[in-house]
Amino acid sequence: MFKFFSEKFNNLKQAVSNTAQALVGNVVSSVEHEEEFSEFVLEDMEDLLISADLGVNYAAELVDNLRDQTKIKPSEVKNYLKNEFLKTLSDAGDTKLKYIDNSLNIYFIAGVNGVGKTTLIGKLAYKFKQEGKKVLIAAGDTFRAAAEEQLDIWSKRAGADIVRRDKADPASVVYEAIEKAQRENYDVILVDTAGRLQNKFNLMEELAKIKTVIDKKAPENLRECMLVLDANTGQNGLQQAKVFTEAVNLTSVALTKLDGSAKGAIVLAVAKELKLPVKLIGIGEKMEDLKSFDANEFIEALFE
Ligand SMILES: Nc1nc2c(ncn2[C@@H]2O[C@H](COP(=O)(O)OP(=O)(O)OP(=O)(O)O)[C@@H](O)[C@H]2O)c(=O)[nH]1
Numbered sequence: 001m002f003k004f005f006s007e008k009f010n011n012l013k014q015a016v017s018n019t020a021q022a023l024v025g026n027v028v029s030s031v032e033h034e035e036e037f038s039e040f041v042l043e044d045m046e047d048l049l050i051s052a053d054l055g056v057n058y059a060a061e062l063v064d065n066l067r068d069q070t071k072i073k074p075s076e077v078k079n080y081l082k083n084e085f086l087k088t089l090s091d092a093g094d095t096k097l098k099y100i101d102n103s104l105n106i107y108f109i110a111g112v113n114g115v116g117k118t119t120l121i122g123k124l125a126y127k128f129k130q131e132g133k134k135v136l137i138a139a140g141d142t143f144r145a146a147a148e149e150q151l152d153i154w155s156k157r158a159g160a161d162i163v164r165r166d167k168a169d170p171a172s173v174v175y176e177a178i179e180k181a182q183r184e185n186y187d188v189i190l191v192d193t194a195g196r197l198q199n200k201f202n203l204m205e206e207l208a209k210i211k212t213v214i215d216k217k218a219p220e221n222l223r224e225c226m227l228v229l230d231a232n233t234g235q236n237g238l239q240q241a242k243v244f245t246e247a248v249n250l251t252s253v254a255l256t257k258l259d260g261s262a263k264g265a266i267v268l269a270v271a272k273e274l275k276l277p278v279k280l281i282g283i284g285e286k287m288e289d290l291k292s293f294d295a296n297e298f299i300e301a302l303f304e
C-alpha cells in the first residue's frame with residue numbers, strides 16, 4: 001500500500017517538475033534572500049509568475065498582497081505561495097469525479113482539437129473497467145475521418161463497448177448510446193466529441209445539440225460536463241474554457257499532457273478565474289497515465 005502511494009507520488013512529482021521549477025523554484029530563489037519586498041523585487045516576482053502562466057490578474061493579486069505589509073517576510077515567500085495556491089484550488093470546488101453507484105453515469109467530454117479527449121476517454125474507460133463497471137463509449141466525433149477508428153482501438157484496449165455510426169449526426173449516436181445503456185444496464189457512458197468542425201460556431205452548435213439530447217433523455221445521469229485542456233496551451237486554455245462554458249455549461253476540467261509541461265500553472269489560473277475544479281490529470285500517453293486530481297497532493301508535488 002505504502003509502495004503504491006509513493007510510486008504514484010513520484011510519478012506526479014516527475015510530471016510537474018518543469019511546472020514546479022517555473023512557478024515555485026524560480027520565484028522563490030529570486031525572492032527569499034531579499035531583505036524586504038522592494039518594488040524591484042515585487043516586479044521581478046510578478047514577471048516570473050506571469051511567465052509561468054499563472055495569468056496576469058492572479059499574478060498581480062499575489063504580488064499586491066505583499067506590498068505595504070510587514071507580516072510576511074521574503075524568506076517566507078514559499079509558504080505564502082503554497083497557502084495561496086491551496087486556497088485557490090479549494091475555493092474552486094470538489095475535485096472528486098462525480099459518480100453515483102447503481103445508476104447510469106454520463107460523462108460529456110469536450111475540448112479543442114488535439115488536446116487529448118479521445119485518449120482521456122480511453123484512459124477513463126480503462127479506469128472504470130478496472131473498477132468492475134460496465135462501460136459504453138459513444139463515438140460523438142463523426143467529423144474527423146480517423147476519429148472513430150482511434151476510439152475503437154481504445155475501447156478494445158480498455159475492454160469497453162462502443163456505439164459508432166460512421167458519418168452519422170453525433171447527437172443521434174449519443175441518443176442511441178443512452179438507449180442502449182438504459183436497456184442493458186450500463187454503469188458508465190463516455191461521450192467523445194469533435195474538436196474541430198468547419199468553424200467554431202458549428203462546433204458549439206453541435207456540442208449544445210448533444211448536450212440537449214442528454215438533458216432530454218437522461219437528465220439525472222449527467223455527472224460531468226468536462227473540458228479537456230492541454231497543459232501546454234497556457235493562458236489560451238482560459239479563453240477556450242470561456243467559449244465552451246457558454247455552449248455547454250462546464251462542470252470541471254481535465255488537464256492533459258502535464259508530463260513535461262512547464263505551464264501546469266494553468267490549473268491554478270482556471271481554478272482562480274473560472275471557479276472550475278480540475279478533476280483529472282493526464283501525465284502520459286499510456287492507458288494508466290491518468291490521475292485523479294488531488295489539490296494537496298498536487299501542491300505537495302509542486303513544493304516538494
Ligand atoms: N504526453 C502526453 N500526451 C498525451 C496525453 N494525452 C494525450 N496525449 C497525446 O496527444 C495527442 C492527441 O490526443 P487525442 O486524444 O487524439 O486528442 P483529441 O482531443 O481527441 O483530438 P481530436 O479528436 O483531433 O480533437 C495524441 O498523440 C496523444 O497520445 C498526456 O497526458 N500526455
Ligand SMILES: [Mg+2]
Pocket residue numbers: 117118119141147193
Ligand atoms: Mg479525438
